[in-house]
Amino acid sequence: MSIKRGVFPIVLLAIAIAGGVLPTLVGSALLLTLLTQAVINAILASGVGFLVRQNGLVSFGHAGFFGLGAYIVALSATYHVMPIGFALALAILAPALLALLLGLAILRLVGVAFSMLTLAVAQAFYELVLHWRELANGDDGIAAELPPRILGLDLAMFQQPGSMFLICWAMLILLLFGLRLLVESPFGTLTLAIRENEERARFIGFETIVPRAIVYAISAAIAALAGVLFTLYNGFVTPNVLYWSLSGEALVMAVIGGTRAVWGPALGAVIFFLFKDAAGDLTEHWPAIIGGTLIVVTVLLPRGVSGTITMLLERLGARAP
Amino acid sequence: MTGARTDWALEGEGLTRRFGGFVALDNVSIALRPGEIRGLIGPNGAGKSTLMDVLSGRGAASGGRVRLLGQDIGALPARLRRRAGLARSFQKTNIFPDLTVEQQVRLAARAAEADNAAEVLDALNLTALAQRRGADIGYGDQRRLDLALALVGRPRVLLLDEPAAGLSMSESLTLAALLRDLAARWQVTVLIVEHDMEVIFSICSHLTVLHLGRILAEGSPDEVRAMPEVITAYLGSSAA
Numbered sequence: 001m002s003i004k005r006g007v008f009p010i011v012l013l014a015i016a017i018a019g020g021v022l023p024t025l026v027g028s029a030l031l032l033t034l035l036t037q038a039v040i041n042a043i044l045a046s047g048v049g050f051l052v053r054q055n056g057l058v059s060f061g062h063a064g065f066f067g068l069g070a071y072i073v074a075l076s077a078t079y080h081v082m083p084i085g086f087a088l089a090l091a092i093l094a095p096a097l098l099a100l101l102l103g104l105a106i107l108r109l110v111g112v113a114f115s116m117l118t119l120a121v122a123q124a125f126y127e128l129v130l131h132w133r134e135l136a137n138g139d140d141g142i143a144a145e146l147p148p149r150i151l152g153l154d155l156a157m158f159q160q161p162g163s164m165f166l167i168c169w170a171m172l173i174l175l176l177f178g179l180r181l182l183v184e185s186p187f188g189t190l191t192l193a194i195r196e197n198e199e200r201a202r203f204i205g206f207e208t209i210v211p212r213a214i215v216y217a218i219s220a221a222i223a224a225l226a227g228v229l230f231t232l233y234n235g236f237v238t239p240n241v242l243y244w245s246l247s248g249e250a251l252v253m254a255v256i257g258g259t260r261a262v263w264g265p266a267l268g269a270v271i272f273f274l275f276k277d278a279a280g281d282l283t284e285h286w287p288a289i290i291g292g293t294l295i296v297v298t299v300l301l302p303r304g305v306s307g308t309i310t311m312l313l314e315r316l317g318a319r320a321p
Numbered sequence: 322m323t324g325a326r327t328d329w330a331l332e333g334e335g336l337t338r339r340f341g342g343f344v345a346l347d348n349v350s351i352a353l354r355p356g357e358i359r360g361l362i363g364p365n366g367a368g369k370s371t372l373m374d375v376l377s378g379r380g381a382a383s384g385g386r387v388r389l390l391g392q393d394i395g396a397l398p399a400r401l402r403r404r405a406g407l408a409r410s411f412q413k414t415n416i417f418p419d420l421t422v423e424q425q426v427r428l429a430a431r432a433a434e435a436d437n438a439a440e441v442l443d444a445l446n447l448t449a450l451a452q453r454r455g456a457d458i459g460y461g462d463q464r465r466l467d468l469a470l471a472l473v474g475r476p477r478v479l480l481l482d483e484p485a486a487g488l489s490m491s492e493s494l495t496l497a498a499l500l501r502d503l504a505a506r507w508q509v510t511v512l513i514v515e516h517d518m519e520v521i522f523s524i525c526s527h528l529t530v531l532h533l534g535r536i537l538a539e540g541s542p543d544e545v546r547a548m549p550e551v552i553t554a555y556l557g558s559s560a561a
Contacts, residue, residue, distance in 0.1 A: 193428055196417045204470055205403040205432030
């Protein structure tokens, strides 16, 4: 279930405006930093959630695409390989192309086998940057030598939490709007149909692997976009951006938020970050609290927070005269 | 009986299907004239569904040929056989539960590059249910939706695997009448597997009886009903 077609753009616009004024209301730079990180992770979680929604597949390897995007920008800028504009485009397109080709090969697998292969590919990239010190300085990471101006904006705009929050927020809103258009398009209907009943889709005359590979590629591009924003904001990357635990966190965000609505994983990411911060203030064993919360959410809210909100709104709508 | 004749709508020649050492289909040949409704009957395990699978591309034949309107389609995957004009439905209801009825039929129309989605919805009495999700409609409606997905684009040949399974007697006969009407109106050749003999005898002009992976008998319903070997293997004495 989803919010009605005409209501979605209005709600999204209201949320966009609310986010736009947030930096002026939040005085704490620390909180703004946290929120900026949350929005970058919301973009990553949206990519993971889109894959679950349209392909019915769980990826344990989206950190691979996130990290590739992050490292391509950092390495291109540091080694002055190409203009930063090209590097940004390559950082999104290369992971997408990799996912497309990988998808054509592994999307015939289902369930755990697919998930394990995505994990293996991401871990391969992690091991590569970890051990190839000459390229990426191993686990010490690399400081990206970003140019003073990027796409016409001062570098400082990307590295100060107030302005970067607005940039990431705008990206997230545009992304959610684009995803909404995509899932309501004929392509969205087709991929949903394939997710539900691939055999029947073939027997009504559709090729089913290529559309699923395209969904996987779009999902990878979204994760890579988040990685690009991560590097622009932090100016520093380590192999941790490719590590499986980031893929796991993105999946947890998507599950908490729910994947039936395109905005669910993003909401899950914000909840996850704020909750993680609050739990971190209480105890150093905060992952246990997150784990317990995930169990509770999964059992009590199987559709995630967004699914529950949508259900309540529909019930209210049904009662209205 | 067979041979590369272009006047057959669908022709399977010498079809064999092995699963390890088990021979599910043993050199079966079957040919359907354009416009006929052929019943394919036989006891459980006779090879009926296997034959449907081999004809439709769901399973590969271990040997033999499949021709549609004289064209060899044996090497084509299922989706291309569908685009060539060979559609099928399945033993278990095979729809898209989360899509609306209209979305599903329009999706099938898009695949078939056809513009008769509304006509098919209307013909199968699904127009009133168009905005309901597949999972939310009744079982009988789901069976008609399954049929609608196969009929969009007016395929030349339609393979139906127990379309009346799970329906009441009156629902089965209504579906059979609808099927006979649509096949005649849209000139669709039909091969139907069905255990409900009321349905089979009410719409089929010709029957093929399979037993242990081989063709046991062929003929008109009256001829088949009177064959001692068919009575022994499948129908039982009460049918004679």
